[in-house]
Amino acid sequence: MGIRIGILGYGNLGRGVEAAIAQNPDLELAAVFTRRGPGQVRIKTENVPVLPSGDLLHMQDQIDVLILCGGSATDLPEQTPYYASLYHVVDSFDTHANIPAHFDAVDRAAREAKKTALISCGWDPGLFSLNRLYANCILPQGKDYTFWGRGVSQGHSDAVRRIKGVKDCRQYTVPVPEAQEAVRSGSNPELTTRQKHTRECFVVAEEGADLAQIERQIVTMPNYFSDYDTTVHFISQEELDRDHAGLPHGGSVIRTGATGDGAHQHVIEYSLKLDSNPEFTGSVLAAYARAVYRLGREGSFGCKTVFDIAPAYLSAESAEELRAHLL
Amino acid sequence: MGIRIGILGYGNLGRGVEAAIAQNPDLELAAVFTRRGPGQVRIKTENVPVLPSGDLLHMQDQIDVLILCGGSATDLPEQTPYYASLYHVVDSFDTHANIPAHFDAVDRAAREAKKTALISCGWDPGLFSLNRLYANCILPQGKDYTFWGRGVSQGHSDAVRRIKGVKDCRQYTVPVPEAQEAVRSGSNPELTTRQKHTRECFVVAEEGADLAQIERQIVTMPNYFSDYDTTVHFISQEELDRDHAGLPHGGSVIRTGATGDGAHQHVIEYSLKLDSNPEFTGSVLAAYARAVYRLGREGSFGCKTVFDIAPAYLSAESAEELRAHLL
Numbered sequence: 001m002g003i004r005i006g007i008l009g010y011g012n013l014g015r016g017v018e019a020a021i022a023q024n025p026d027l028e029l030a031a032v033f034t035r036r037g038p039g040q041v042r043i044k045t046e047n048v049p050v051l052p053s054g055d056l057l058h059m060q061d062q063i064d065v066l067i068l069c070g071g072s073a074t075d076l077p078e079q080t081p082y083y084a085s086l087y088h089v090v091d092s093f094d095t096h097a098n099i100p101a102h103f104d105a106v107d108r109a110a111r112e113a114k115k116t117a118l119i120s121c122g123w124d125p126g127l128f129s130l131n132r133l134y135a136n137c138i139l140p141q142g143k144d145y146t147f148w149g150r151g152v153s154q155g156h157s158d159a160v161r162r163i164k165g166v167k168d169c170r171q172y173t174v175p176v177p178e179a180q181e182a183v184r185s186g187s188n189p190e191l192t193t194r195q196k197h198t199r200e201c202f203v204v205a206e207e208g209a210d211l212a213q214i215e216r217q218i219v220t221m222p223n224y225f226s227d228y229d230t231t232v233h234f235i236s237q238e239e240l241d242r243d244h245a246g247l248p249h250g251g252s253v254i255r256t257g258a259t260g261d262g263a264h265q266h267v268i269e270y271s272l273k274l275d276s277n278p279e280f281t282g283s284v285l286a287a288y289a290r291a292v293y294r295l296g297r298e299g300s301f302g303c304k305t306v307f308d309i310a311p312a313y314l315s316a317e318s319a320e321e322l323r324a325h326l327l
Numbered sequence: 328m329g330i331r332i333g334i335l336g337y338g339n340l341g342r343g344v345e346a347a348i349a350q351n352p353d354l355e356l357a358a359v360f361t362r363r364g365p366g367q368v369r370i371k372t373e374n375v376p377v378l379p380s381g382d383l384l385h386m387q388d389q390i391d392v393l394i395l396c397g398g399s400a401t402d403l404p405e406q407t408p409y410y411a412s413l414y415h416v417v418d419s420f421d422t423h424a425n426i427p428a429h430f431d432a433v434d435r436a437a438r439e440a441k442k443t444a445l446i447s448c449g450w451d452p453g454l455f456s457l458n459r460l461y462a463n464c465i466l467p468q469g470k471d472y473t474f475w476g477r478g479v480s481q482g483h484s485d486a487v488r489r490i491k492g493v494k495d496c497r498q499y500t501v502p503v504p505e506a507q508e509a510v511r512s513g514s515n516p517e518l519t520t521r522q523k524h525t526r527e528c529f530v531v532a533e534e535g536a537d538l539a540q541i542e543r544q545i546v547t548m549p550n551y552f553s554d555y556d557t558t559v560h561f562i563s564q565e566e567l568d569r570d571h572a573g574l575p576h577g578g579s580v581i582r583t584g585a586t587g588d589g590a591h592q593h594v595i596e597y598s599l600k601l602d603s604n605p606e607f608t609g610s611v612l613a614a615y616a617r618a619v620y621r622l623g624r625e626g627s628f629g630c631k632t633v634f635d636i637a638p639a640y641l642s643a644e645s646a647e648e649l650r651a652h653l654l
Contacts, residue, residue: 275591
């Protein structure tokens with residue numbers, strides 16, 4: 001029998017986790033839990049039940065690890081501490097500024113219940129964080145750069161959709177190639193927000209809407225767009241559905257630093273090019289669910305981050321196999 | 328007081344570790360040990376003794392971690408098990424095929440002596456291995472590629488130097504750009520050894536040597552050159568000293584894989600561009616010496632690899648600081 005995984009929330013990320021479980025023979029999807037009526041949710045895996053989230057109250061003997069696939073704004077701050085008192089859990093909480101508070105709440109619940117919880121798993125936070133950490137430890141005298149994209153930002157797409165007269169939108173975050181090249185050259189540039197990324201919006205407007213007004217509202221929107229050079233394209237719903245249906249993303253974490261009294265420059269770069277952000281993120285969560293299961297069995301309770309988990313825990317292979325084939 | 332590091336062996340790597348210790352305020356160089364006469368060795372750090380390696384028999388109260396900077400061919404297979412019975416140790420053993428046997432010998436010695444040992448640390452094996460492992464766990468259906476260079480291979484340079492009539496040589500391993508591009512495109516090419524790398528030799532010949540014969544011997548040398556397209560340049564010693572004094576290296580680990588029934592392709596790439604291979608490797612060893620010290624204090628004894636060590640152990644910062652700033 002494999003490690004029995006429960007998924008709570010069946011949006012893009014929940015479906016991504018489901019797809020990842022199917023690729024890992026030692027993982028097994030036990031059930032998908034939803035706050036919607038289970039009858040409204042059809043999942044891809046055959047012979048696996050869709051259940052109301054209330055059933056999680058009494059299914060501890062059927063689920064080894066629960067992967068929480070809700071949003072960081074309102075779902076996870078409530079869900080992760082709550083379910084960490086019932087199950088070993090993994091979440092992808094990504095509101096960087098609130099990670100310390102979220103960690104504390106989850107840690108308290110998990111320790112009391114003798115459960116293992118992993119928060120902020122995915123690629124950023126997650127794999128990008130790991131690479132920032134390794135690179136910082138190896139090159140203590142250096143500088144970090146993170147570029148995102150080219151990829152779809154769902155938060156920015158949603159922000160545009162809230163503008164009056166906008167029917168639909170897909171927003172791409174685009175790294176500036178000249179900035180990336182300057183960083184990779186080791187010249188340690190100081191880069192403003194505007195110099196690092198541009199933003200590109202594909203907008204479907206309602207009939208008769210004031211396009212100039214929509215464009216002005218987008219490019220001046222504080223926090224989301226005003227610090228960037230933003231291009232707005234108005235297109236039809238058909239074009240949006242045809243050309244912008246995917247959720248690609250990616251980016252790179254670069255650290256440049258010097259050794260030997262500054263005589264020698266080094267560049268460490270980690271980059272991702274993803275056709276499907278939710279499927280890739282789901283794959284990260286699935287691998288870490290394996291790690292959380294093992295840590296739970298070892299009695300290593302409380303809240304963890306990717307920083308606290310030795311890489312070997314992620315693999316289904318034995319330590320001997322890993323040393324022989326991957327080292 | 329910082330973590331007291333001993334260095335055994337003061338070649339390029341030993342000097343690289345010394346430079347790295349100087350960049351980490353919580354690490355302290357306690358002594359450099361040498362099998363040569365200590366009087367023949369001058370180190371860079373002031374007020375630190377150079378001692379004969381025999382002194383390591385009785386310096387357990389002055390050294391927290393001993394970093395072994397000898398070669399993998401003959402030094403480390405003897406030194407690491409031996410010193411793991413006296414100290415917490417770190418080595419950079421890089422003969423991939425012999426890692427399992429080396430691990431077993433070191434593990435036995437370290438467990439008996441209640442010491443912590445880390446073998447095969449550096450960038451390959453080391454950081455490249457870590458990235459192979461993470462990427463394999465996240466994309467179980469995929470393909471791995473490793474490219475090395477452009478950089479100096481000391482093993483290949485030495486092999487050419489052993490040819491009759493050769494006074495000196497610097498050999499560069501060069502990745503083939505077309506192969507790298509094919510891999511990054513996600514096309515999953517099958518690549519032969521010859522298609523992935525070329526080799527370039529800068530050779531200083533002795534006066535009157537048969538250059539055509541030297542070139543023939545190089546390009547047909549089994550294991551080292553016969554499977555590659557190799558270019559040989561004859562240059563003067565002055566040119567070699569002027570243009571090829573550095574030890575740059577680097578490379579990239581790429582994994583491509585698909586999710587969602589093969590519908591979505593992903594590319595994970597980790598790459599290094601290093602002006603000084605030994606200084607960078609020394610920096611990796613220094614960061615992992617910190618981890619080994621902590622594992623030793625926790626009573627986690629025996630032989631480890633980079634796979635077994637949670638990333639947070641490498642950092643001088645607290646878990647809270649890491650979560651707040653790097654996650």
